[in-house]
Amino acid sequence: RAFDGCNALSKIIMESNNPPTIEYLGYLPGTMIHIPDNSFKAYQSAWETKYRKYNFIHNGDTLTLHVETPGTLAELVEESGIDRMNVKSITLTGTIDKFDWRTLSVMISLMEVDLSGLTNTHIGTFYNNTNIVSIILPNNLKQIEDYAFSNLESLTSISIPNSVESIGRGSFKDCDALTSITIPNSVTELGMSAFFGCSSLKRFDVPVRV
Numbered sequence: 001r002a003f004d005g006c007n008a009l010s011k012i013i014m015e016s017n018n019p020p021t022i023e024y025l026g027y028l029p030g031t032m033i034h035i036p037d038n039s040f041k042a043y044q045s046a047w048e049t050k051y052r053k054y055n056f057i058h059n060g061d062t063l064t065l066h067v068e069t070p071g072t073l074a075e076l077v078e079e080s081g082i083d084r085m086n087v088k089s090i091t092l093t094g095t096i097d098k099f100d101w102r103t104l105s106v107m108i109s110l111m112e113v114d115l116s117g118l119t120n121t122h123i124g125t126f127y128n129n130t131n132i133v134s135i136i137l138p139n140n141l142k143q144i145e146d147y148a149f150s151n152l153e154s155l156t157s158i159s160i161p162n163s164v165e166s167i168g169r170g171s172f173k174d175c176d177a178l179t180s181i182t183i184p185n186s187v188t189e190l191g192m193s194a195f196f197g198c199s200s201l202k203r204f205d206v207p208v209r210v
Contacts, residue, residue: 003028007179010134010157019046025054029177030133030156032057032089032112055111055133057088067094067118074103085109088131093117098124105129111154116161123148130154133177137161144171146191153177162186167194176200 003009004026011032017039025047035043037058047054065076073096077084084103089112096104101124104110111133115123118138125148126132134157135149141161146168149155155175160167162184169191172178180203183190195201 002026003031006031014043017042019043022047024052028054029154031055032133034058055088057111061086061088061109062091063087063089064091065093067092067096067100070095070097071099073100077103077107088112090114091117095119101125116159121163125149126152133157135159137164139163142166144168146170147173150174160184160187165189167191169193170196173197179203181205 002022002025006026009028009031011034013034015036017036019042032055035056035058040056040058043056063077063080063082065073067073067076084107086109087107088109090110091114096118105126108129109131110129111131113132113134114136115138116136119140120138121140121142123138123141123145125145130153132152133154135155136159139161141164143166144164147170148168149158150170150173153174153176156177156179158181160183163186164184165186166189167187170193171191172195173193174197176199178198179200181201182205
């Protein structure tokens with residue numbers, strides 16, 4: 001039980017192509033395990049069993065893109081040579097629009113999403129993308145839309161920046177795996193049922209004025 005009890009552990013980086021012998025890693029539902037390219041089968045064979053599954057990510061599953069012109073994300077993904085359906089981790093900078101959100105919404109294998117480098121003050125939704133585990137929102141974000149992250153049943157971690165002023169209704173509804181969240185002091189409005197159905201939520205820090 002090498003990492004048992006490390007509930008806040010979000011990432012493990014393995015540099016070796018040969019997985020070390022570990023009897024049991026521990027229960028790590030929200031932890032991304034980054035492994036070298038072409039080593040997936042070795043790690044899967046060594047560490048996984050019928051009852052133990054882990055979130056393996058390698059460079060071939062990861063994209064870092066700058067969106068200079070909003071609406072061009074689909075084209076940029078295609079130019080990368082990686083099948084959008086296989087992307088597990090994505091980091092975006094620049095500015096995206098509703099068409100780019102549609103592109104993100106069909107990337108059904110996504111587990112890690114880093115949007116901190118975007119200039120957007122509003123975002124779209126990841127409704128029903130059941131594989132997403134971790135999301136970092138844009139640093140300039142002002143509003144989280146209604147139902148933006150509802151039914152993300154694997155989501156365990158989301159970073160809400162201090163710029164956010166409004167969190168919409170049902171925005172995190174039925175995020176069953178979410179265990180804690182901090183609402184920054186900038187938030188003045190919290191929508192109805194924003195966290196309804198978050199059955200694993202154990203810690204909820206809210207500003208006094210909300």
